[in-house]
Amino acid sequence: MKTSVLALALAALAATAAQADTLAKIKSTGSVTMGVRESSGVLSYTLGDGKYTGYHVEICQRVLADIQKQLGLAKLDIKYQPVTSQNRIPLVQNGTVDIECGSTTNNQARQRDVAFAVTTFIEEVRIAVKANSGINSIKDLNGKTVATTTGTTSVQTLRRHERAGGVDFKEVFGKDHADSFLLLESGRADAFVMDGSLLAGLIARSKNPADFKIVGEVLSVEPIAIMFRKDDPAFKKAVDDSIIAMMKSGELAKIYDKWFMQPTPPNGVRMNMPMSEALKAAIANPNDRPMEAYQAK
Numbered sequence: 001m002k003t004s005v006l007a008l009a010l011a012a013l014a015a016t017a018a019q020a021d022t023l024a025k026i027k028s029t030g031s032v033t034m035g036v037r038e039s040s041g042v043l044s045y046t047l048g049d050g051k052y053t054g055y056h057v058e059i060c061q062r063v064l065a066d067i068q069k070q071l072g073l074a075k076l077d078i079k080y081q082p083v084t085s086q087n088r089i090p091l092v093q094n095g096t097v098d099i100e101c102g103s104t105t106n107n108q109a110r111q112r113d114v115a116f117a118v119t120t121f122i123e124e125v126r127i128a129v130k131a132n133s134g135i136n137s138i139k140d141l142n143g144k145t146v147a148t149t150t151g152t153t154s155v156q157t158l159r160r161h162e163r164a165g166g167v168d169f170k171e172v173f174g175k176d177h178a179d180s181f182l183l184l185e186s187g188r189a190d191a192f193v194m195d196g197s198l199l200a201g202l203i204a205r206s207k208n209p210a211d212f213k214i215v216g217e218v219l220s221v222e223p224i225a226i227m228f229r230k231d232d233p234a235f236k237k238a239v240d241d242s243i244i245a246m247m248k249s250g251e252l253a254k255i256y257d258k259w260f261m262q263p264t265p266p267n268g269v270r271m272n273m274p275m276s277e278a279l280k281a282a283i284a285n286p287n288d289r290p291m292e293a294y295q296a297k
Helices: 002-020 022-029 055-071 088-093 154-165 177-185 196-204 233-249 251-260 277-284 291-295
Strands: 031-036 044-048 051-053 077-082 114-116 121-130 145-149 170-174 191-195 212-224 227-229
Touching (some): 022 031, 031 055, 031 088, 051 055, 055 233, 055 251, 121 177, 121 196, 121 277, 170 177, 177 196, 212 291, 233 251, 251 277
Parallel strands (some): 031 077
Antiparallel strands (some): 044 051, 121 191, 121 212
């Protein structure tokens, strides 16, 4: 009996180790699964028919091309797996997704469960409202209904400000960012609190962009990064080395310009979001510091 229990334990340990060796998994299967979002602004979104694109999707595609060369693979099959704010971490942990390329904030709590590449985007959490709402700051949310997306860090940000400012509001939750924006658009919510780039993208792609505006103080500054399994240093190094090379060559800045300053598919919407000074600093000095390191400044 003891022998069989030991054998099972060793088998489980071996399975965990194999799962943690992502490079070996990619080499043996000739495939990799990329976690993508369906409505994360220009960071990661769907074009329909199983096609995904965006700033982080393109960065990941280039990273995976470098890994393909590193492994000497003639071909690498990239499978796209849509994820949500709620299931993205479990799907990375259980091996369903090898590399998640969406809009995930790197924070200390998440670092206990997963690992992050060097920061490739720095987000500012803001408030979106209807242009005629009269809401201009978080204090104006008193007595209002505020939407945010289930499973995102904006929920914690919202609650922290509710306690600090004595502002009393009702929270409603969308299952994804598009659903949360619909709550605002349909009048079921008075405001939508989320990452500024996601809000700008959703507004730009709405039926009547002029009906909405982003207002108020910056609620939080958050490093956004590509996510993968924890305790896999070889894969992290491969991903980081590729991204840092893009940073040093100026290629990453070109990719940023393509997605945030130029017309984007499918309908040519332009975000008009110049690169922030915080992101310029992160590119000049690549790091995987969590959100708390930024809040402490």
